[in-house]
Amino acid sequence: MFGGFEMRTTLAIDDDVFSAVKNLASVQRQSVGSILSALARQALKANLPALHVRNGVPLLPVRSTDKAVTPELVKQLQDELQ
Incomplete structure (x- = not known):
């Protein structure tokens, strides 16, 4: 549901995937759309x-090649902008 409304769209789904989802929907007595939504969420x-999260702020992932942002680096970058 999108904003309280069900969103409809057209998708191209491979035949084997559609068949498997259709069978699963039948076994679970649910709609094909609800099964596809649940599988997509998973x-x-x-x-x-x-x-x-730190202090309520989401942290960005750190890569091993990234440099730490220090006060000195921030000062250097500020100086370069002036």
């Missing part, structure tokens, strides 16, 4: 990195 949650 897949999206599984691929999301863990969100770390």
